[in-house]
Amino acid sequence: MRASGAAAPQAVLRRVEARPIGNGLMADTLLLALEWREGAGPASAVAKVPSTDEAAARTAASLGAYEREASFYLEFVGESDIDVPALLGVIESSTGAPTLLLEDLSALSARDQLEPVGLDVLEQMRAQLAALQAPFWGSARLAETPWLHRRLGVPIPGIVERMQGSWAKARDYLADGYDDEERAQIDRFVAGAGGWAERVGGPVSLVHHDYRIDNMLFGPDRVVVLDWQTVGWGAPMFDLAYAMATSLTPDTRAQVERDVVRTHVADLFARGVEFDEDEAWRAYREASFATLLMLVPPTGSVKRTERGDQVFRDLLRRGARIALDLGADEFLG
Incomplete structure (x- = not known):
């Protein structure tokens, strides 16, 4: 100190x-x-x-x-x-x-990951993403920083085996209440995750990779972002798709996501970044598997708790639903 x-x-x-x-x-x-x-x-x-x-x-x-x-x-x-x-x-x-x-920020409030946020809070979260992404958009420095994690656009050694092993352990107790369509979506992604991750392209920036409510603190007109253990570089829409899937009910997310992407493009432009709106929407749809990529693997390796099981069960279901709603299987190849 x-x-x-x-x-x-x-x-x-x-x-x-x-x-x-x-x-x-x-x-x-x-x-x-x-x-x-x-x-x-x-x-x-x-x-x-x-x-x-x-x-x-x-x-x-x-x-x-x-x-x-x-x-x-x-x-x-x-x-x-x-x-x-x-x-x-x-x-x-x-x-x-x-x-x-x-810094001790215990005066701020944590939110329950299982409780969807209001659209005003979602907008604060989205604005923080634009603040993170714009200064590093397309920066060559990202590729030159060896400790930065790159999760998309490159092979991920062992990802399919890890996902399959974790999902085989967790499927019965996490997905027992899912409908057949949701279980099948996760099964398809687990089988095709390696190819999907390697094919994701487009612009790059700094990416949090676990951008959800549990990793934030909230105050009046303030969102503080925590837990940078998975920070890396890659597809900027990964964090936005992940936040949308894990922060809203599927119905609300489906109603507002096109407008949220449009707002994000405008915010980036105001910060000096040009990102075509149609390209951004395609990138958002392609990144809609973010929740499954992030949350299937740890189901088989982290300590099990009652709350942890509840979070995985709820968020993986939302992750399956966003991929289904956006027709994301076309990106699995």
Whole structure:
């Protein structure tokens, strides 16, 4: 914290009290109460630490998730207007998995991922995406940054095997209440995910890759975006399609999504980015498998909880429904 300027150069920490907060699947989040003996420092902070669940920690480590999030805060924050917690410090570990110390934003509110948001909140979420995407649109720097995750437009080694293995474990208890059409849609995507991901093209920008309500905090006229462990570069409409599918009921999403895409194109244009509206709509439809790509694989590797099962069950169903509504099977090849 001294290095970041969050604490005075002479500050010495006297005492720390920690309690768990949040519902992270790959990391544990602690709220720290801080007491300083000398000098000034923050009274509280949030620590993101490697998960105590061995399976979740192995998955995160294999993906480089902890290091990626730390690198994002150190190298990219400040170059766009997206609202994120301030970085107070990074604690390196002998295991190679860093701990992030972040601004305490517990005065803001979390929302229930299972409760759809209103269109006013959705618009705030969408505007944050435009703020993230515009400064990095088409940037060659993205491809030159080795720790950035590229999930689309390239082969994803082992993705089909991982998805098939996870879905084989989870299908019976997660999809038991789905209709046949929804189960079949997920089955088709699991079989064809590798080819679909490799063929996705179009413009590129910085992509969060898990842009949903559980990874945000909300205040009056404010949305703060958290959990940058999967940040990477690729198709910009991935985050928008993912947010639309996971934040709204299928009926509401189907009614407004064309207008939302049109608004997003106009917002990007105001920020200096030209993106043809028809191209954007096609890219949105192609990216409508985002929810399934992100949420099928972890069903077989993260720790199971009652809430986790509820979230996976609900969001995977919404992911199947957006793909069905948009006729996205044409992109499976």
